[in-house]
Structure formats: structure tokens, C-alpha cells
Amino acid sequence: xxxxxxxxxxxxxxxxxxxxxxxxxxxxxxxxxxxxxxxxxxxxxxxxxxxxxxxxxxxxxxxxxxxxxxxxxxxxxxxxxxxxxxxxxxxxxxxxxxxxxxxxxxxxxxxxxxxxxxxxxxxxxxxxxxxxxxxxxxxxxxxxxxxxxxxxxxxxxxxxxxxxxxxxxxxxxxxxxxxxxxxxxxxxxxxxxxxxxxxxxxxxxxxxxxxxxxxxxxxxxxxxxxxxxxxxxxxxxxxxxxxxxxxxxxxxxxxxxxxxxxxxxxxxxxxxxxxxxxxxxxxxxxxxxxxxxxxxxxxxxxxxxxxxxxxxxxxxxxxxxxxxxxxxxxxxxxxxxxxxxxxxxxxxxxxxxxxxxxxxxxxxxxxxxxxxxxxxxxxxxxxxxxxxxxxxxxxxxxxxxxxxxxxxxxxxxxxxxxxxxxxxx
Amino acid sequence: xxxxxxxxxxxxxxxxxxxxxxxxxxxxxxxxxxxxxxxxxxxxxxxxxxxxxxxxxxxxxxxxxxxxxxxxxxxxxxxxxxxxxxxxxxxxxxxxxxxxxxxxxxxxxxxxxxxxxxxxxxxxxxxxxxxxxxxxxxxxxxxxxxxxxxxxxxxxxxxxxxxxxxxxxxxxxxxxxxxxxx
Numbered sequence: 001x002x003x004x005x006x007x008x009x010x011x012x013x014x015x016x017x018x019x020x021x022x023x024x025x026x027x028x029x030x031x032x033x034x035x036x037x038x039x040x041x042x043x044x045x046x047x048x049x050x051x052x053x054x055x056x057x058x059x060x061x062x063x064x065x066x067x068x069x070x071x072x073x074x075x076x077x078x079x080x081x082x083x084x085x086x087x088x089x090x091x092x093x094x095x096x097x098x099x100x101x102x103x104x105x106x107x108x109x110x111x112x113x114x115x116x117x118x119x120x121x122x123x124x125x126x127x128x129x130x131x132x133x134x135x136x137x138x139x140x141x142x143x144x145x146x147x148x149x150x151x152x153x154x155x156x157x158x159x160x161x162x163x164x165x166x167x168x169x170x171x172x173x174x175x176x177x178x179x180x181x182x183x184x185x186x187x188x189x190x191x192x193x194x195x196x197x198x199x200x201x202x203x204x205x206x207x208x209x210x211x212x213x214x215x216x217x218x219x220x221x222x223x224x225x226x227x228x229x230x231x232x233x234x235x236x237x238x239x240x241x242x243x244x245x246x247x248x249x250x251x252x253x254x255x256x257x258x259x260x261x262x263x264x265x266x267x268x269x270x271x272x273x274x275x276x277x278x279x280x281x282x283x284x285x286x287x288x289x290x291x292x293x294x295x296x297x298x299x300x301x302x303x304x305x306x307x308x309x310x311x312x313x314x315x316x317x318x319x320x321x322x323x324x325x326x327x328x329x330x331x332x333x334x335x336x337x338x339x340x341x342x343x344x345x346x347x348x349x350x351x352x353x354x355x356x357x358x359x360x361x362x363x364x365x366x367x368x369x370x371x372x373x374x375x376x377x378x379x380x381x382x383x384x385x386x387x388x389x390x391x392x393x394x395x396x397x398x399x400x401x402x403x404x405x406x407x408x409x410x411x412x413x414x415x416x417x418x419x420x421x422x423x424x425x
Numbered sequence: 426x427x428x429x430x431x432x433x434x435x436x437x438x439x440x441x442x443x444x445x446x447x448x449x450x451x452x453x454x455x456x457x458x459x460x461x462x463x464x465x466x467x468x469x470x471x472x473x474x475x476x477x478x479x480x481x482x483x484x485x486x487x488x489x490x491x492x493x494x495x496x497x498x499x500x501x502x503x504x505x506x507x508x509x510x511x512x513x514x515x516x517x518x519x520x521x522x523x524x525x526x527x528x529x530x531x532x533x534x535x536x537x538x539x540x541x542x543x544x545x546x547x548x549x550x551x552x553x554x555x556x557x558x559x560x561x562x563x564x565x566x567x568x569x570x571x572x573x574x575x576x577x578x579x580x581x582x583x584x585x586x587x588x589x590x591x592x593x594x595x596x597x598x599x600x601x602x603x604x605x606x607x
Contacts, residue, residue, distance in 0.1 A: 079466030
């Protein structure tokens with residue numbers, strides 16, 4: 001066995017305080033832990049259960065825990081309000097330094113945006129899309145509430161160091177084709193469990209060419225093929241983004257997979273001629289070229305989520321809509337992913353554009369993506385969404401149908417009232 | 426089959442072993458199917474249990490000690506621990522699948538809901554009566570026996586200490602004791 005390591009093995013070796021390889025079980029030190037209003041209450045309950053015989057019931061490090069509300073904001077039910085009260089109380093009691101109430105936005109946008117994620121870190125979140133932080137070269141991974149309870153108490157958690165699948169993506173994306181189309185293509189190919197228990201590592205010219213916003217989309221959806229992380233080796237683009245948030249940050253040149261690193265699989269792609277992609281009901285891996293599904297009549301278009309709710313996404317959509325009104329009989333919900341993104345959207349005049357087009361613009365939150373709040377689909381309705389999941393019942397009725405796509409495809413489809421190739425409008 | 430779920434509560438004659446009705450599902454059963462998003466404000470397993478598989482399988486009314494049997498990638502999707510909690514609350518004593526999605530697997534280990542990875546789940550039909558002993562499954566309906574893959578040692582340690590809460594509790598106590606001595 002060579003001494004060459006994947007970036008994942010390097011991160012775990014540091015976090016475990018000893019050299020480790022894929023397949024090893026470790027207790028690893030956590031750099032940052034994030035929890036939110038849905039999975040947080042159970043974590044708090046578990047924490048006090050762990051500490052029940054301790055006199056001092058203190059979390060391991062109040063500066064390394066981030067708590068925020070994003071799934072049900074403003075509180076949409078009495079139970080949600082009670083959960084918010086519980087977490088506010090916990091944050092105060094434990095002197096949690098970074099507690100964001102309902103105003104800041106979706107966790108996976110706020111975390112990198114506020115500088116809570118650095119390349120090379122081991123970051124856990126009690127949310128499955130925590131793999132999004134791989135966009136910055138961190139090993140971000142989703143865990144459960146009891147896991148989080150243990151992290152609160154110990155600052156450590158058990159892991160099996162994962163094998164890595166390398167996705168080598170080359171070529172140059174065509175006009176109105178984006179990173180969302182790349183990741184949908186990959187998921188369609190490997191399937192919903194093709195990367196189960198594994199780290200997905202994305203590289204190649206097409207990935208290098210992406211800005212951080214588009215990288216986040218790709219990393220975010222690693223979980224949709226079962227991945228434990230969706231990591232992109234940090235480069236100059238990453239460094240520039242991180243330096244704006246974490247002064248003096250310098251790129252560690254060794255923070256990448258070594259040349260002879262062992263991969264469980266290497267998959268190569270050329271995306272130069274790839275058309276926009278759409279995931280059809282009811283699985284994210286049910287992916288087709290847009291030509292196969294064009295013309296499907298829609299009831300609702302949702303533009304937002306941690307996958308595609310950034311300023312860049314909304315700008316792409318607005319540009320394609322180009323002052324045109326959404327089609328008669330359909331509704332469009334636009335939700336910027338965070339307060340900061342909302343402000344950018346506002347300043348650029350996009351809120352006005354969307355509203356003039358007949359869309360509604362909501363305050364930052366998960367919105368219809370979590371399917372428990374608002375913007376739900378009724379029985380028989382068809383929704384097109386820039387979010388990350390289209391499971392049966394995910395966005396409301398189990399008898400509704402959800403299609404997933406890029407912001408460009410969502411925008412083109414909104415003005416036509418049916419699934420539309422963004423290159424055709 | 427309401428009658429069948431009752432019979433699964435019976436004990437095998439003479440052995441005293443619990444019999445379990447199999448509730449059979451397919452591949453890629455996601456956590457939205459196990460417990461839809463609108464119920465995630467509920468934290469009580471017994472309350473969650475009332476909504477398990479609501480919308481996708483309305484007849485899911487297991488008796489205490491029944492088992493869920495599924496194909497590949499069971500529990501994919503969201504990290505919601507409400508999913509294994511809802512099944513535990515519903516009285517499911519064990520989940521048998523060809524494979525499990527990662528976070529669901531972690532969550533089940535952590536809350537002490539046993540899982541068995543079994544290649545032969547295709548041979549088990551909905552309503553079959555199973556007897557589970559350690560890591561061996563006996564299908565009494567079909568008169569067959571299946572073996573399963575044992576958990577890695579590290580994870581067995583967590584399960585044997587009663588789940589992650591108890592495991593972490595012991596570690597915290599150890600740390601605390603260490604501090605006192607210093």
C-alpha cells in the first residue's frame with residue numbers, strides 16, 4: 001500500500017490524531033457542529049440525557065456549536081414555536097456564541113457565508129445536506145440528533161473513514177447549462193445508493209471552472225447518491241471566498257488527494273455537449289435529458305433552497321425570464337437562501353423583477369423543500385423545483401409530482417407554464 | 426391482514442421465542458416515506474409511530490415485536506432521527522434489509538434499534554412469520570433460514586453499551602473523573 005492519501009483520509013488523520021486509512025473506525029475531534037430547529041430539540045434532549053449524572057451540564061465548546069432556525073420560520077405551528085423556545089433557552093443557557101434566530105437563513109448557506117466552515121475541517125451537522133461544505137474543501141457530513149448530543153457533550157464522534165469515488169468532470173458547460181445539471185447527471189448515473197458510505201470527490205476542468213456558488217450545488221447533493229461527503233479540493237477560487245470571511249486564511253497546498261491515492265472508483269465525464277437535466281418523480285436518480293420531458297404541464301415552480309437559492313442562481317433565473325410574466329394558471333415561489341443573499345437580490349432589483357413577473361418572494365428559509373411548512377403541493381399537482389429531493393410526499397401530498405432542475409430551467413419553465421429547455425426561450 | 430399481525434405476537438410453542446410478522450418494502454425507501462416532514466415537530470416516539478409510512482402505506486399497523494424487511498438503501502434521504510424513532514415507537518423490533526443508507530444506519534445504532542443486513546431479503550414476503558435469534562433469521566412461513574452480516578466490533582460496543590447516549594455517558598464520566606485526579 002502506498003503512502004498516498006485521499007483528502008478525506010488526510011482530514012480524518014488530523015481529526016483522529018493518528019494516521020488513518022479508509023475502512024478504519026475512529027473517534028474524531030469535531031471542528032464545528034451545526035444543528036437547526038428540526039433536529040436540534042432531540043439533540044438537546046439527548047445531551048441532557050448524557051449529562052444526567054454530571055453536576056456541570058456544559059457543552060464541550062460553546063464557540064464551536066452553531067444553532068440556527070431555518071426549516072420552520074417564522075414558526076408555522078405551535079409545536080414549531082415550542083421547539084424554537086427550547087433551542088433559544090438552550091443557546092442562552094450554554095452561552096452558544098453563534099446562535100442565529102429566525103432571521104439569518106438556511107444553515108448550509110449561512111455556515112460558509114459566516115466563515116464557520118474552513119477547508120480541511122471536519123464539520124458535522126444534524127442535517128443530511130451538510131455535505132455541502134465539501135464545496136470549500138471541508139469534510140462536511142450529516143449526522144443524527146443523538147450523534148449531535150454526543151458531539152455537544154464530547155466534541156468527538158465515531159466514524160468509519162470512507163472510501164472515495166472520484167468524479168473527474170472535464171469539458172466546458174454549454175450555454176444555460178449549470179452545475180445543477182452536472183450533479184443531476186452524476187446522480188442519474190450512479191443511482192441513489194451508488195456512493196453509499198463513500199466520500200464523493202469532484203475534480204476536473206469543469207469543476208475547477210465553477211464559482212463557489214455552483215460548487216455548493218454539486219457538493220450539496222452528494223447525499224442523493226448516498227455519499228457521506230461531496231468534497232472539492234480547495235484552490236484559488238476557494239481561497240478567495242474564504243479570505244473574505246476569515247481574515248488571513250492561506251491555502252494549505254497539501255490539502256488535496258495525493259497522486260497515488262486509492263479510490264474505490266474513478267468515473268470520467270465530458271460535459272461539453274450535455275443538455276440540461278431533470279430529475280423526475282419520485283427519485284432523485286430518475287434523471288433524463290430535458291428533451292425527454294419537455295412540455296410537462298406545471299402547477300408550481302419553486303426557485304430557492306440550499307441547493308440553488310443564492311444570488312447567482314436568482315440572477316440566472318431573472319435574466320432568462322427577462323421581464324416576462326409567468327404563465328397563466330401557475331404559481332412561482334422564490335426564496336433567497338439567506339439574509340445576505342436576500343439583500344444582494346434586493347439591491348440588484350431582482351425582488352421587483354420577480355414580483356412584477358407574478359412570483360412571490362418569501363423570506364430566507366427552507367420553504368417548500370422540507371414539505372412541512374408552506375408552499376405545499378396538493379394531490380395530483382405537478383411542481384418543478386430547484387431543490388434537492390423529489391421523494392413522494394416530500395413537498396406536500398404523496399399524490400403530487402416533483403421534478404428537479406436548475407434555476408435556468410425553472411425560470412424558462414415558469415414563463416411557459418410547462419417544463420421548458422432554457423436554451424429555447 | 427389484521428389477523429396476521431396479531432398472530433405475530435404469539436410465542437413459538439415451547440421455545441418462548443418471539444415471532445415477528447414481516448412488513449415488506451422495496452429498495453430506496455426514503456425517510457420522507459417513513460415519516461413525512463410535516464410531523465417533524467413531534468419528538469415523542471409513540472406519537473411519531475402513529476404517522477409511520479403515512480401516505481405511502483396506510484395499512485402499516487405493526488404489532489409489538491414485528492419487523493420491517495426491505496431491499497437496498499433503506500432509510501435514504503434526510504438525517505431525521507424521527508424516522509427510526511417512529512419505527513421503534515411502532516414496536517418494530519428490528520429492521521432487515523439488503524443495505525442501509527448511512528445516516529439512518531448511524532441513527533439506528535445510536536438509538537439502539539437493531540438492524541440486520543441480509544442478502545436473502547428477496548425470499549421474505551410480506552406477512553411471513555419470522556423468528557430472529559441473534560444474527561440468524563428463521564422464516565417459519567417458508568421453512569427457510571437466512572444468515573446476516575454481523576456488525577463491526579466498534580459498533581457492537583456502542584450497541585452493547587445500550588446506544589450512543591450510554592456510551593457517551595461513560596466517556597463523559599471517565600473524562601470527569603480524570604479531571605478530578607489531576
